[in-house]
Structure formats: C-alpha cells, structure tokens
Amino acid sequence: MSKVxxxxxxxxxxxxxGSASANLLFAKSVFRMGIPVSPKNIFPSNIQGLPTxxxxxxxxxxxxxxxxxxxxxxxVNPESMAxxxxxxxxxxxxxYDSTKPLHEEFYREDINQIPIPLMKLSxxxxxxxxxxxxxxxxxxxxxxxxxxxxxxxxIKQLLEEQxxxxxxxxxxxxxxxxxxVDYIKEHFEYPLKVRLERRDNLxxxxxIDGNKACGLGAVYAGATVLAWYPITPSTSVAEGFEHxxxxxxxxxxxxxxxxxxxxxxxxxxxxxxxxxxxxxxxRAFTATSGPGLSLMNELIGLSYFAEIPGVLIDVQRGGxxxxxxxxxxxxxxxxxxxxxxxxxxxxxxxxxxPKECFELxxxxxxxxxxxxxxxxxxxxxxxxxxxxxxxxxxxxxxxKYDKGKVLSAEDLDEIQNYGRYKDIDNDGITYRAxxxxxxxxxxxVTRGTSKDENASYTENEQxxxxxxxxLLKKWxxxxxxxxxxxxxxxxxxxxNALLFFGTTxxxxxxxxxxxxxxxxxxxxxxxxxxxxxxEVLEFIDQHEKVFVIEQNRDAQMKTxxxxxxxxxxxxxxxxLNYNGIPITxxxxxxxxxxxxxxxxx
Amino acid sequence: xxxLCAGCGHDSISASIALACYEMSIEPHKIAKLSGIGCSSxxxxxxxxxxxxxxxxxxxxxxxxxxxxMANGDMVYIGVSxxxxxxxxxxxxxxxAIRRNINMVYVLMNNGCYGLTKGQDSATxxxxxxxxxxxxxxxxxxxxxxxxxxxxxxxxxxxxxxxKTQLVPLLKAAINHNGFAxxxxxxxxxxxxxxxxxxxxxxxFREHAEATSSLDFVPEKEQIVAxxxxxxxxxxxxxxxxxxxxxxxxxxxxxxxxxxxxxxxMNAQKSGNIPTGLIYMDxxxxxxxxILNSSSAPLNQLDKNTxxxxxxxxxxxxxxxx
Numbered sequence: 001m002s003k004v005x006x007x008x009x010x011x012x013x014x015x016x017x018g019s020a021s022a023n024l025l026f027a028k029s030v031f032r033m034g035i036p037v038s039p040k041n042i043f044p045s046n047i048q049g050l051p052t053x054x055x056x057x058x059x060x061x062x063x064x065x066x067x068x069x070x071x072x073x074x075x076v077n078p079e080s081m082a083x084x085x086x087x088x089x090x091x092x093x094x095x096y097d098s099t100k101p102l103h104e105e106f107y108r109e110d111i112n113q114i115p116i117p118l119m120k121l122s123x124x125x126x127x128x129x130x131x132x133x134x135x136x137x138x139x140x141x142x143x144x145x146x147x148x149x150x151x152x153x154x155i156k157q158l159l160e161e162q163x164x165x166x167x168x169x170x171x172x173x174x175x176x177x178x179x180x181v182d183y184i185k186e187h188f189e190y191p192l193k194v195r196l197e198r199r200d201n202l203x204x205x206x207x208i209d210g211n212k213a214c215g216l217g218a219v220y221a222g223a224t225v226l227a228w229y230p231i232t233p234s235t236s237v238a239e240g241f242e243h244x245x246x247x248x249x250x251x252x253x254x255x256x257x258x259x260x261x262x263x264x265x266x267x268x269x270x271x272x273x274x275x276x277x278x279x280x281x282x283r284a285f286t287a288t289s290g291p292g293l294s295l296m297n298e299l300i301g302l303s304y305f306a307e308i309p310g311v312l313i314d315v316q317r318g319g320x321x322x323x324x325x326x327x328x329x330x331x332x333x334x335x336x337x338x339x340x341x342x343x344x345x346x347x348x349x350x351x352x353x354p355k356e357c358f359e360l361x362x363x364x365x366x367x368x369x370x371x372x373x374x375x376x377x378x379x380x381x382x383x384x385x386x387x388x389x390x391x392x393x394x395x396x397x398x399x400k401y402d403k404g405k406v407l408s409a410e411d412l413d414e415i416q417n418y419g420r421y422k423d424i425d426n427d428g429i430t431y432r433a434x435x436x437x438x439x440x441x442x443x444x445v446t447r448g449t450s451k452d453e454n455a456s457y458t459e460n461e462q463x464x465x466x467x468x469x470x471l472l473k474k475w476x477x478x479x480x481x482x483x484x485x486x487x488x489x490x491x492x493x494x495x496n497a498l499l500f501f502g503t504t505x506x507x508x509x510x511x512x513x514x515x516x517x518x519x520x521x522x523x524x525x526x527x528x529x530x531x532x533x534x535e536v537l538e539f540i541d542q543h544e545k546v547f548v549i550e551q552n553r554d555a556q557m558k559t560x561x562x563x564x565x566x567x568x569x570x571x572x573x574x575x576l577n578y579n580g581i582p583i584t585x586x587x588x589x590x591x592x593x594x595x596x597x598x599x600x601x
Numbered sequence: 602x603x604x605l606c607a608g609c610g611h612d613s614i615s616a617s618i619a620l621a622c623y624e625m626s627i628e629p630h631k632i633a634k635l636s637g638i639g640c641s642s643x644x645x646x647x648x649x650x651x652x653x654x655x656x657x658x659x660x661x662x663x664x665x666x667x668x669x670x671m672a673n674g675d676m677v678y679i680g681v682s683x684x685x686x687x688x689x690x691x692x693x694x695x696x697x698a699i700r701r702n703i704n705m706v707y708v709l710m711n712n713g714c715y716g717l718t719k720g721q722d723s724a725t726x727x728x729x730x731x732x733x734x735x736x737x738x739x740x741x742x743x744x745x746x747x748x749x750x751x752x753x754x755x756x757x758x759x760x761x762x763x764x765k766t767q768l769v770p771l772l773k774a775a776i777n778h779n780g781f782a783x784x785x786x787x788x789x790x791x792x793x794x795x796x797x798x799x800x801x802x803x804x805x806f807r808e809h810a811e812a813t814s815s816l817d818f819v820p821e822k823e824q825i826v827a828x829x830x831x832x833x834x835x836x837x838x839x840x841x842x843x844x845x846x847x848x849x850x851x852x853x854x855x856x857x858x859x860x861x862x863x864x865x866x867m868n869a870q871k872s873g874n875i876p877t878g879l880i881y882m883d884x885x886x887x888x889x890x891x892i893l894n895s896s897s898a899p900l901n902q903l904d905k906n907t908x909x910x911x912x913x914x915x916x917x918x919x920x921x922x923x
Contacts, residue, residue: 032923206922216918222908224900225671227664244918248910256896258903260671262889265697269664272657272694276668279655280633280676281901284668302658392919395912401905434901435653435669436676439630445646445654457646 005035005060007071007194012084013137014077016048021162022137023054026144027387029154030058031207034200038064038506040386042581045232045325051080060199063513064389065506068586071194074140076118081106093192095140095147114188116143121179126172135176142180147188149195152177206354206392210383211287213354214313215240216393217361218285219248222401223311225284227262227273229292232325233381234315237287238263267292271299271312278309279446281406281434283365285311290319290332293339293376301340302448303374304471307421307430309404310374311364315384318580327580328381330502331552336376337530337560343468347375347478348530351383352505354390360528363483369404371478372429380551382582383503405431412441419453420444421467428474475531482529485536488512494521495544496596499572501527501557503582504549510585511592520593522547530560537565540572547592549575551583603647610762610788611641611710617765618679618708619648621772625820632677633669637662637686640717641710641788644681660691663698666705667889673899674890677776678705685715688724688743695745699752702780704888706772709745709783710762712790713801720793731798746785746880747866750859755886756782757862759877761806762789767878773818774879777843780886787875806875813854813865813878814847839884847879856881 011026013019020041027039038057044050057067072093073084081096082105088094090110096102098115122136145152156174163169184190214237218226228238242261249258264270270286277284288296293314303310316332318324336348347367349360357379364375412418412433418441421430433442444455451467452458488509500508505526515522525539540546540561548558555574561567575591577583603612622632629651636642638659645654657665666680687695687709698707713726725745726738749757756778760768768786775782787806789795795802814834821842833846837857847856855861862881869876896903 204919204923206919208922220909220915222903222905224903224908225668227668244910248914249908251896251907254897255894257894258896258900258907260890260893260895260900262667262671262701262893264664265693268661269667269694269697272661272664273668273671275657276635276655276665276670277672277900278668279665280669280672282668282672284672298658299661392922393915395909395915397912433653435633436630436673439628440651443630443651443653445634445656447656448658449656 003071003194004197005058005199008055008057008067008069009072009074009194010056010070010084010087011054012073012075012077012080013052013054014079015044015046015050015052017137018134019052019054019076019137022141023056024387025141025155025158026150027056028158028207029150030056030196031202031389032154032158033151033196033198034202035060035196035198036062036064036201036389038389040066040382040582043326051077058196060201063506063510063585065510066582066584068584076136076140085111093194095143114147116140116180116183121183122176125175125179131172135172138173138176139180142177143184144180145177146181146184146190147192147195149191149197151198152181202389204392206390207387208354208390209236209385209387210351210354210357210379211236211315211385212240212243213357213390213393214287214361214377214379214384215242216244217358218311218365219244220358220395221283221362221365223283223285223365224258225260225273225277225282226286227264227270227277227284228286229264229267229270229288231289231292233317233385234287234289234292234313236385237313237315267295268299271296271310274310274312275299275303275308279435283369285313285365287313287315289315289317290335291322293332293335297340300346300374301342301344304340304344304346305342306446306448307372307432308446309368309372311361311368311377312374313361313377313379316378316380324580326381328503328582329551329578329580330378330380330504331556331578332378333550333552333556334559336378339376345475345531347371347373347482349375349377349483350501350528351377351379352502352526353383354388355393357383358393360483366402367482370402370429370481371474372404372432373474378502380503405429407431407433407437407442409438412438415441418442420455421451421470422453423470423473427477428470428472429477479531479533482531482533484533485528485539486526487535487539488524488526492523492542494523496522497539497543497546498522498524498549498588498592499527499540499546500524500549504551507583507585507588508549511588514585514589515592518589518593520596522592527557532561532564536561540565540567544571546572547575547595548572549583549588551577553578604643605640606792608791609640610712610790611644612647613762613765614708614710614768614786614788615644615648617768617772620765621769621776622649622677624769625773625776627677627776631675632679635662635666635669635678635680637682637691639683639686639715641681641683642686660686660689661694662686663691663694663703663707667698667701667703670703670705670889671895672901674704674895675899678703679708679776680705681708681710683716684709684711684713684723684725684745688745696752699749699754699781699783701889702755702886702892704780704890706775706782707784709785710788711745711785711801712788712794713799714790714794716790716793727800730800731796732794733792733796744866744870746783749783750862750866750881754783754881755780755883757881758782758784758879759786759875760784761787761810761877763803764877767812767816770816770818771879773820774816774845774882777818777820777839777841778882778886779840780883780888809873809875810877811851811874812849813851813856813876813880815849816879817846819844819846837882837884845879857884
C-alpha cells in the first residue's frame with residue numbers, strides 16, 4: 001500500500017524549543033515541491049516546557065482537512081511518547097530520539113521504529129546548549145530528506161531565504177541537516193513507504209495563515225485605526241496589520257504613519273476606540289476571541305442602536321469562559337449573532353480560507369459603512385494560526401471604497417430639514433454626517449439611548465417603535481448585500497444535503513467525495529454570511545434532510561437557521577465536533593452515512 | 602433646554618465651556634463633545650448645538666474620545682463625565698487616557714454622588730461625608746486630581762462650577778493644551794448631596810477652597826498689547842505663542858513644578874483644604890498623535906490612493922508567499 005504524497009506525519013515536541021520553525025521548514029518544503037500540504041500546530045497555552053504537536057497532512061488530491069490515522073510520528077518529547085505511540089496506525093513509523101533507550105512498554109510489534117540518537121548527535125556537533133536544542137530538530141529534518149524524499153535543495157533554499165545575510169546560521173543548519181542525512185544512510189533502508197514525490201501541482205498558490213490575510217485585507221480596505229487587546233488566537237491579526245502597514249502605509253516624504261495602532265487597556269476600550277474612530281469617519285477595527293467578544297457586548301449594542309460602523313474580527317477558540325485558548329472551535333456564532341442585551345442582530349461573515357480572510361475582511365468595511373453597523377468576521381484558530389494553501393489574493397484597482405450614506409457640506413446645504421435617522425430611501429439606512437463637516441448644519445448627538453428621527457432623546461412609544469422597526473428593515477436590506485452562500489453543484493442531485501461554514505469546508509468537501517464512493521449522493525451549501533438570504537432558505541426547502549455540520553456543542557448554526565428561517569427542527573440534523581481539534585472528513589462521512597442507513601432501514 | 606435640576610452645578614459648567622469656546626473663536630463644528638452616562642453626561646445635548654456630540658456608554662467615554670481623536674487630530678475634543686462614570690466604572694479608561702496623553706479636555710463634574718440613579722455615594726465621596734440619604738460614607742475617597750497628577754497627567758486643574766471667573770480661563774488653557782487636560786470641577790448636586798455634612802456642598806466648598814493662583818489665558822493671536830498683564834507673577838509661554846498669566850500665586854507655588862503640585866495635594870489632605878486653579882501643567886507635553894508619529898493630515902481625510910497599496914503590490918506580496 002504505497003503512500004506516496006498521501007500521509008499524515010505528526011511531530012511531537014516540547015514547546016519553546018524551536019520546534020515550530022523546524023517543523024514549518026518541513027511543511028514549506030513540501031509546498032515548494034508542488035504537493036498540497038496542510039500543517040496544524042497543536043500547541044499548549046504555555047510558553048515553555050509542555051507537549052506540542054505539529055500535524056502535517058500531505059495529500060496529492062488536495063484534501064486539506066484533518067484525517068484520522070497517523071502514518072508517522074517524529075517524537076522528541078518523552079512526556080507524550082506513550083500517547084503518541086498509541087496514535088500511530090498499524091504499519092506506520094515511529095522516529096524517536098534513541099539517545100536513551102525506548103522503554104519496553106512502548107514497544108509495538110505492528111509499527112516500524114526509526115531510532116536516531118538525536119541528542120547525542122547534536123551534543124557531539126554543538127557545544128552551546130541552545131544550539132544543541134535547536135539543531136536537534138534540524139537533524140531529524142535532515143533524516144526525513146532521505147527517509148521521505150524531502151528535497152534537500154528545497155530546504156537549503158528555504159534556509160538561505162530565512163537567514164539571508166547570516167551565513168554562519170545557514171551553514172550551521174545545513175551541517176545539522178547533513179548529520180541527519182548521514183545517519184540515515186548509514187543505518188536504515190530508504191525511502192519509506194510514506195514519502196514525497198515532486199508534483200509541481202500548485203500553480204501560483206500561496207502559503208499563509210488566515211490572521212495575516214485578515215490584517216492585509218484591512219490595509220487594502222483603507223482601515224486607518226486599529227485598537228486591540230492581545231489574546232490568543234487573534235494577536236497575529238493585529239501583528240499582520242502592523243507588519244503590512246509599516247511597509248505600505250508610511251508616507252515616503254514625511255515618514256509619518258498613515259495609520260494609528262493602539263494597544264488598548266482591555267477589550268472594552270478597544271471597541272470603544274473603534275466606535276469613536278468610525279463615528280469620526282475613519283475605518284477602524286479590532287481583533288479578539290471569545291472572551292473579548294463577551295467583554296465587548298455592551299459596545300456592540302451601542303453600535304447596533306446608535307448605528308455606528310465598525311469591524312470586529314473574532315478568531316474563535318475553545319470556550320466557554322477561558323476554555324481552551326489554543327484550540328479551535330466555532331462556538332461564538334450565537335453570541336456574535338445576537339450580541340448585547342435587548343433586541344439586536346449583527347452581520348456575520350464566515351471565511352473558510354486565507355483568500356476569504358483577505359476578501360471578507362476588506363468587504364466587511366464596505367458592508368459596515370453601508371449598513372452603519374458593526375460587522376463581525378468569525379474566523380477560528382485553525383484558520384487564523386495555521387499556514388494554509390490558498391489561491392493568491394486579488395485586488396481590482398478600479399474598486400472604490402463604499403463609505404455609505406455620508407453627507408458632504410454641499411449635500412447638507414441642499415437639505416432642508418436634515419434628520420440623522422430619517423428613512424429617506426425606505427431601506428432602513430439613514431444619512432450620517434461626520435463631525436466637522438458643516439458649520440451650521442448636520443450636527444447631532446449620537447447616543448445609545450432611544451431617539452427620534454433627529455437624534456433627540458425620546459421616550460415616546462411610537463417613535464421608539466418606529467426606530468426599532470426601521471432597524472429590522474435595515475436587516476432586510478442587509479440580506480441583499482451580504483455575500484451569497486457557496487453551492488457546490490450546478491443542480492440538485494439528492495434529497496439530502498450538507499450545510500456548513502468556515503473551516504469545516506476542508507473536511508466537508510472531502511466527505512462529499514467519501515460519501516459518493518459509498519454510493520451516497522449529497523448536495524452541499526456553505527454559508528458565508530448572516531443574515532441568511534433567500535438562497536439559503538431555498539436550498540434547505542429543496543431537500544428532505546440537511547446535515548448541519550459545525551464545530552460547537554450546542555448546534556448554534558442550526559439554532560440560527562431554525563429561528564431566522566423558521567425551519568422545522570426535524571429537517572436539520574446536527575453533525576458536531578467540539579473537542580478543540582478540527583473535524584475530519586471521516587467523522588462527517590460516518591455520521592451522515594450511519595444516519596441515512598438507520599433511517600432508511 | 603437642559604433637563605437637569607434647577608440649580609445644578611453642571612449647567613453652570615456647560616455655560617463656562619460654551620463661553621470659553623466662544624471667546625477663543627473656535628468654530629463650533631470643529632468641536633466634538635463626548636460623554637459617558639449620568640447627569641453630567643447629558644450636558645452635551647444642551648450646548649454648542651452646531652458641534653457633534655457622542656453620549657456613549659457608562660465609563661467608556663475616554664476610549665471613544667481616543668478613537669475619535671485618532672480619526673481627526675485637528676478637532677477640539679471636550680469630554681465631560683461624572684464621578685460615577687470616571688471614578689468607578691470608568692476608572693481604568695480614565696487612567697489609560699492620561700497615560701496616552703490624548704489631546705482632549707476632560708471635565709469631571711464632581712458631586713460625590715450618583716445623581717441620575719438617585720443619590721448613591723460615588724467613589725469621590727469623602728469618608729464621613731453624608732449625602733441626603735444620611736449614612737456617612739465609610740470608604741476613603743478617590744482624589745481624581747491627585748490621581749491624575751500621579752499618573753503623569755500633563756495638565757491638572759481643579760475648580761468649582763460656580764466660579765466662572767476661574768473656570769473659563771482654565772478651560773481655555775485646557776483647550777489649548779497639547780495633551781490630556783484634566784479639570785476636576787466640584788459641581789454640587791442640589792438634589793442629593795448639597796446638605797450640611799456633605800463635603801461636596803456649595804457651603805463646604807466655599808469654606809475650604811484655596812486658590813493656588815489667579816489665572817488668565819491669552820491665545821497667541823490676541824497678544825496685541827505689549828504691556829498686557831505686565832507684572833504677572835508668572836508667565837508660562839507655550840509653543841504656539843499663547844500665554845498663561847498667573848497672579849496671586851500661593852506661597853512657593855509654581856504650577857510647572859511637579860513636586861510643588863504634589864506637595865500641595867498632600868498638604869490639602871492634612872488641612873482639609875481644596876486647592877483650586879491650575880495645579881500642574883507640562884508646557885512641553887506631546888500628545889498621542891505625536892507619540893504614534895501619525896500623519897499630519899487627519900486620518901479620516903486620507904483617500905484611497907494613499908491608503909490602498911494596489912494590485913501590483915499585492916502581486917509582490919503573493920510572490921513572497923510562494
């Protein structure tokens with residue numbers, strides 16, 4: 001059973017030892033060989049000393065979701081060794097540090113062992129303790145070049161790029177690679193059954209994490225103010241924005257920044273700053289995770305009711321409460337959709353890959369300005385913090401920013417009785433003016449309290465209700481301008497369907513193929529936005545059973561569909577994954593096919 | 602127009618704010634009025650009707666003001682707040698706004714109680730002080746001006762809602778200041794905390810206030826007469842040419858000297874007196890925009906050509922990710 005370009009390898013390290021960069025070298029090399037690769041960093045909420053895993057799936061056919069079964073484990077962490085060995089599929093490989101002999105109880109007859117005395121080899125070659133630790137990892141990468149056909153020159157090129165200008169580091173790394181190469185050639189047969197072959201299949205695809213893509217999208221959308229508070233896993237959104245802003249948004253003449261980034265004292269302040277900046281005509285955003293979303297609730301309600309634009313990027317993680325800060329989940333859906341007390345509903349966007357992170361982040365600013373309300377982009381840790389293969393990003397230079405209904409001084413001169421909340425166009429969206437626009441017209445007090453059409457405080461029951469109803473009308477308008485769902489087939493083939501959103505996409509598209517191999521046809525739809533427009537409703541109506549696949553315990557998307565589209569409960573069948581690790585195609589296939597078998601029997 | 606109680610100190614402060622802006626000939630639409638929640642936070646709706654206002658949420662006005670200021674550093678930002686808004690729920694944001702030295706005026710309308718929710722003690726109510734409800738406050742109070750000073754505030758002043766002569770020049774100096782200008786204004790709550798036994802009443806203030814100086818602010822444009830204010834005890838000249846003239850200086854008093862300002866607060870605590878006037882200012886203050894090295898043109902006026910890197914750059918970024 002050959003496993004060329006189709007296997008899962010998991011690296012098992014101690015965190016804080018430089019393993020992430022060594023393992024990334026592996027993944028990037030596979031990428032550069034033109035083979036689809038999907039690495040996942042499964043790391044602890046800790047700085048140094050605990051187990052960390054880097055799981056890489058290689059798949060020629062381009063299936064990039066997680067898969068059950070580990071074909072090879074490279075283990076340099078004695079603490080996790082027992083569990084790691086259990087996880088290897090029969091016939092698989094265990095590459096381990098044999099400087100100390102393997103304990104008898106870890107011995108499995110049905111797997112192949114590749115003992116390499118990594119620590120000993122590293123200690124012989126390097127005297128500095130930090131070097132010994134770092135280069136130990138590079139030695140096993142060197143070993144893999146021989147064992148798996150990972151191209152040496154590709155790694156060498158990557159090292160030269162990474163350490164360009166630091167010749168000593170490059171040669172030290174290459175020396176470490178060669179130690180691994182030589183050891184394998186001397187002691188083992190190679191290559192293994194699980195191996196790589198160059199394909200050059202990836203055309204112009206790029207390799208990037210979702211958070212960086214979001215940061216770049218914000219730069220392209222013209223965001224000028226970022227206010228944020230650090231939290232795993234969203235910090236790298238802010239870092240991404242800062243990275244690109246420092247390169248691309250500094251005035252070449254004055255040297256001044258065409259942006260402002262504030263690390264706020266907490267999440268409440270972060271969103272408050274976003275509100276102030278947007279109120280005053282700057283595109284501003286923040287990035288956070290579940291706990292931050294909870295804190296931001298009050299200001300989210302202010303955005304909704306006072307109708308102030310803003311973009312909130314929520315990179316979801318394991319909840320509830322502090323939860324699992326370094327694990328992924330899709331469990332903020334309801335909290336985001338209805339954030340804040342009172343009757344509120346918010347526009348949500350669900351990116352599934354880095355390109356959508358870039359595009360939907362950019363779009364969120366247009367939507368937010370147009371609808372004069374907060375837009376929440378729901379990414380997740382798996383997308384945000386792992387490197388993903390992606391289509392290259394595109395930008396149309398003719399594209400204009402949609403700042404929405406903003407009145408200029410000239411506009412105000414023409415208007416007789418301006419009222420901030422007058423529904424002139426009957427679409428629920430009213431006209432605003434930035435502070436400072438006109439000397440004598442267009443000024444009003446923005447407030448979170450009830451107000452009349454002129455933004456004056458009111459307790460009048462009719463005016464309050466009228467305003468609330470107008471916000472519902474605005475919601476209907478939103479349905480027509482948010483992105484449409486993705487439908488995977490030209491026409492329906494089945495009475496059963498899969499429905500999912502976000503990173504579930506990776507596993508779902510593979511599951512569709514797995515089901516088809518078993519003779520089960522399903523149609524599929526991926527939700528990209530909330531509110532749901534008619535296409536979502538029509539799709540569900542056209543099917544008997546819709547499997548709603550989501551990564552949370554309480555079937556939040558199903559709840560949203562039932563409530564917003566009045567779908568009867570029985571029609572939607574939940575397929576759930578909420579253990580913090582991304583869902584697999586195998587799990588989806590199993591649940592769908594067993595449900596259908598049960599119900600057809 | 603104001604819906605506040607007759608005799609409320611806050612309305613007098615509003616009048617002083619409006620007067621200061623008028624006397625400085627600031628175009629109203631270049632002013633932004635910000636507030637949190639509470640009686641004092643209602644006031645932006647009652648003055649400067651051609652200025653945009655933002656009555657935000659409880660305790661969060663400083664962050665909103667920060668964001669607004671980032672969007673357009675060319676406007677004048679006047680934030681008003683109360684002691685509930687600033688000294689309790691808003692304490693964190695108050696502290697950090699001072700740290701960042703946002704260029705704004707922050708007027709704390711301080712009456713030692715929560716007016717709008719009907720009379721609870723606030724964190725600025727002095728220990729032993731009794732509001733109308735009667736029970737003496739058991740906790741030590743937070744002295745917001747002293748705190749502002751300790752936090753590195755670059756402009757700290759204290760005044761009284763009824764003293765327009767002192768408050769208006771302070772407001773002018775505050776507006777002109779290039780950084781966070783804090784004025785703690787005792788503003789008695791006639792409904793809940795103006796009784797005998799209260800340390801935030803009109804009577805108590807009159808008995809205990811001690812002016813550190815008499816102050817006048819003259820913007821650069823107005824310095825026509827050469828001998829104006831000749832013989833002032835101290836003159837602070839600011840970078841833009843404006844001047845602050847101080848007379849009747851308290852003994853050994855120099856408001857540009859941090860140590861003397863801090864000493865005055867410590868002495869006040871011992872003697873029970875309330876120092877008023879300009880307590881401290883740093884004429885070299887630099888605001889958050891300068892700290893962040895942000896564009897001179899307001900961020901909200903930068904156009905797409907300036908902000909969007911374009912498709913050619915995106916192609917290069919894509920290339921770097923292969």
